Amino acid sequence: MKMTRCQLRQRCRDLEAQDRKHRSRIKCLEKRVVEFQVRIAELLNSLTASKKNSRNSSKPPSSDIVKPPANSKRKSGNRTRRIGAQKGHPKHERPDFAPEQVDQRIPCRLNRCPVDDSHELVSTDRVDKSLQQVELVENPFKVTEHTAYMSWCGDCGCHHSASLPGEVSAAGLFGPRLTSFVVFLKGRLHSSYSAIECLLEDVLGLNVSRGYLAELLQKASRAFEAPCEELLKALPAQPTLNIDETGHKECGKRLWTWCFRAPAFVVFKIANRSSEILMDLLGTQFKGILGCDCYSAYRKYARKCGALLQFCMAHLIREVKYLCEYPDKHVEKYGKGLLEALKGLFAILHRKDQMSEKTFKRKLTEAEEKIWEAVLAPRSSPARFGGRHPPRLVENMVVRFINYGEGYFRFITSPGVEPTNNSAEQALRFVVIDRLITQGTRSLRGRLASERLWTVLATCRIQKRSAFQWMLQAITAHYKKQPAPSLLPKTAGNQS
Secondary structure, three states, X not given: OOOOHHHHHHHHHHHHHHHHHHHHHHHHHHHHXXXXXXXXHHHHHHXXXXXXXXXXXXXXXHHOOOOOOOOOOEEEOOEEEOOOOOOOOOOOOOOOOOHHXXXXXXXXXXXXXXXXXXXXXXXXXXXXXXXXXXXXXXXXOXXXXXXXXXXXXXXXXXXXXXXXXXXXXXXXOOOHHHHHHHXXXXXXXXXXXXXXXXXXXXXXXXXXXXXHHHHHHHHHHHHHHHHHHHHHHHXXXXXXXXXXXXXXXXXXXXXXXXXXXXXXXXXEEEEOOOOHHHXXXXXXXXXXXXXEXXXXXXXXXXXXXXXXXXXXXXXXXXXXXXXXXXXXXXXXXXXXXXXXXXXXXXHHHHOHHHOOHHHHHHHHHHHHHHHHHHHOHHHHOHHHHOOOOOOHHHXXXXXXXXXXXXXXOHHHHOOOOOOOOXXXXXXXXXXXXXXXXXXXXXXXXXXXXXXXXXHHHHHHHHOOOOHHHHHHHXXXXXXXXXXXXXXXXXHHHHHX
C-alpha cells in the first residue's frame, strides 16, 4: 500500500521525534554511566583505604582493627613456634649478690640425723645449697630533721637565727633519691600522679598530694635543663640525624612531638608540625644527612637549606604493598613489579657480610637501576595500562621519584646512613605509650618537663646508662647549685 505525501511527512516527523527521544535517553544513560563509574571508583578507593593497616601504610600498629586470635600459634619460617623458652637457646640466670651486698646470713643445720635419732652428727662447713632472698624492709626510708636554732646576742640586743643547708632547703620534704624515684616512676613507668600518690601512701607510708608530686617533676625539669640544652646545641653538628614526629595533646590544642635521633643521643621537642622547628633547631647550615619520611616539612627544609635527605625505605615498601592490594589490576601489577625490585635491594643488604665491598656496591647500584626501571615503567611502557593515562596513585609515585627519587638511595654512597628511619620510630614509641596513658600536657611548664624527661630516659637507654642514677646525680647537683652531669658522650662532644 502506497503512502501519500502527507503520510510520508508525518512518518518522517514521528521518526525524527523518536530519534530525538532515543538520543536524549542515550545521553541520560551515558551520564548515569559516568556517574556510576565515578561512584564505583570512589567506593573502590574507600574500600581499599579501609584495608590500610600498619603493614601497608604509615598507620601505627595500634590502629589495626583486625587482630589475630589470642590462642593463635606463633610461626617462625615454616615450623610452628611454641611460646616460652626455645630449644637450643642459652639459659638466662640471674647472678647471685656479691658477699658485700648480703646484709644477713642465717645458717640452716641439722639437729638430729634424719635416718636415726641415735646417730651422732658433726657439723661441717660444707654447703649443700644456698638461697638468697630479697625483701623490703618494714620502714624503707629515713627521716632527717634539720633544726635551725636562734642565738641571743647581748651586744646587738636581738636573736640571730642559724641557716639550714642550701641543698636541704632546695630539696624540701623529699630528698634527692626519693625525688629521683618519683620522677622515674612518672617518666619511665608512665605512672599518673594519682598512682604514685597511692604507691607512696600504701607501700611507703608517705602521705603527699598530687600537687607536690607535680612540683617534684618541675624541680627535676630545672635540674635537667642545662644537659638537655647542651644536646640541642650539638644537633647541627651531627653527621646523621633521624627525625620523626607524632601527635601531642595539650588542652585541646594539636601539637607534635618531634624526635631527633643522633647516633649517641636523642632530643625531643614539642612544637607545631612545620619546617620552622627544623630551622630553629638545625639552622640553615646543617651539613649532615637527615633520615626521615617523605613529609613536606623535610622537603621544604632541604630546598631552603640544601640539606641532604635519606627517605625511609620502610615507608616506601608499605606504600607499595598498598598498591599491590589495590582493586585495579594495572595498579596491582605495577605495585608487585616495584615490590619485587625493592625485595631484591634488601636481599643484597642482608647478604652484605658475604660480599666484598666492591661487589656489594656494584650489586646495590644494579638493584637501584631495577627499582628506577620499575617505578618509571608507566612512562616507558604505556601499553601496560592499556595505552591510557596511569591511575593517580601510580602517577603520584612516578612524579615523586622524578622529583625526589635520589633521596631514597643516599645510603648507597654515604657510609653510616641507614636506608630506613627505624631508629627514630623506635625512640618515639616510648613517647606514644606515654601519650596514651597520660593524655598529654596542660601547660608550657609541663611541656618542657616532658621534653627533658623523655630526652634523659631515651639518651640513657642508648648509652646503656642507668637513668635513675643519672637523674639522682643531676638533681643532687641542682640542689647544691653545682653543674649537672653531661648527657653528651665524649665521642659526640668531639663531633660538636
